[in-house]
Amino acid sequence: MGGRRMVWIIGGVLVLVAGLMAYIRLAPSDPALWHVDLAAGMPAKAHAFCIRPDNRFGPIQGDPKALLGKLDGIALATPRTVRLAGSPEEGRITWVTRSRLMGYPDYTTAQVMDGPSLCIAGRQRFGSEDLGVNAARIGAWVQELLVLPERPEMTGF
DSSP, X not given: OHHHHHHHHHHHHHHHHHHHHHHHHHOXXXXXXXXXXXXXXXXXTOXXXXXXXXXXXXXXXXXXXXXXXXXXXXXXXXXXXXXXXXXXXXXXXXXXXXXXXXOOEEEEEEEEETTXXXXXXXXXXXXXXXXXXXXXXXXXXXXXXXXXXXXXXXXXX
């Protein structure tokens, strides 16, 4: 009788784990929650980078929306990344990038700001720590966007 009970317990735990994994991978992404206005403030626990006139990467040369369009192409070329909302014409885009193994969603929003500047913020949906994944992704995108010899450092908010 004890062996059957153990099989049921293990089976129940496996079903719960599978259900949690399915939820993480299949949970819908609500643009109202993730396509946020960065001008209103950076999201909590975000890794961010801004190209501003007052830092060594600014000011932006040319049309900031064209730069956002180029960033959109870079982002969409990233594996497991899709656009959630926005467009270069709108001046703000949010992408979802999912991790390879578990499918954890990370949200990255880029927005043209006054100045002109372009700010990019990345944050994870699940958990309290992303082990630097968002900062590394944003750094790689900015490095390619601005043709930099190295990835720029991110600011944590």
